[in-house]
Amino acid sequence: MAKKTKSIPVHSLPDGHNLGIVVGKMSAKEIPLDEASHAHRHDFHFFIIQEKGVTFFEVDFKKYKISKSSVLYIHPNQVHRFLETTDTTIYGLLITNENLHPEYIDLLEEITPVNPMLIKEDSLSILTDTAMLCIKSFERKQDRLYHTLLKDNCNALVALILSAYLEKDKPAEKYSRFEAVTKKFKASLERNFTTMKRPSDYAKILSISTPYLNECVKNTTGQPVSYHIQQRVILETKRLLYHSNKSVKEIATELGYDDYPYFSRLFTKVVGTTAITFKNKNLD
Known part of the structure; x- marks a missing residue:
């Protein structure tokens, strides 16, 4: 490598x-x-x-x-x-x-x-x-x-x-209301995942209630809003762990987490291994 x-x-x-x-x-x-x-x-x-x-x-x-x-x-x-x-x-x-x-x-x-x-x-x-x-x-x-x-x-x-x-996707006019909301949520997530971590933040942007946002996203994807927020953060964490020499604490700060222990627990919960282990596994 x-x-x-x-x-x-x-x-x-x-x-x-x-x-x-x-x-x-x-x-x-x-x-x-x-x-x-x-x-x-x-x-x-x-x-x-x-x-x-x-x-x-x-x-x-x-x-x-x-x-x-x-x-x-x-x-x-x-x-x-x-x-x-x-x-x-x-x-x-x-x-x-x-x-x-x-x-x-x-x-x-x-x-x-x-x-x-x-x-x-x-x-x-x-x-x-x-x-x-x-x-x-x-x-x-x-x-x-x-x-x-x-x-x-x-x-x-x-x-x-x-x-x-x-062409492989549905025409926009054929999206259900749930699907349309989910697409808007995912686009917003890509732009804001380093600064917005709560489902209510995205519901506010989309001018809908948090329960309704969760209903739309879970109906369309099978997973709640919080799952998608976590997955996007974890993907970026893996990118930085694998391709840079930043410390886990530096990465946590860069991705908007002041609570480093919480960030570490989140990574372990989602990935099944600690961030340190993931990083060390991919060292030269």
């Missing part, structure tokens, strides 16, 4: 790309595995279209084998790394929040986390054609409307990828 750092490394766009968009096509030999194989986050959204080959990824402690034609979206918060690629050709889009349509940002928050998704040949053709349009736009820096054209074309690609994921 790579040497731990004081915090999880956050990769930014390569130097010289101050407009906040990078798009390109790469073969397996061109993927910078020396850098990408170490666990990291991004400060941008990362979209991958795999045209052919086999790729092994790890995203938030889950390993994925991506074979055949597939798409994958990685949210800026997710810790991930490339493990291996074989005979791979991929299109990649790196794009910051500032360049994404606000509606797409909201939808990406709603669908996160997502698994790699196989795509059919006709869908692949549309995606790769659009990706190539983005690449050509990216290269035409002399165009007077360069940034506008590039941003619009890349947002079209994001929309196509989003649509592919959303």
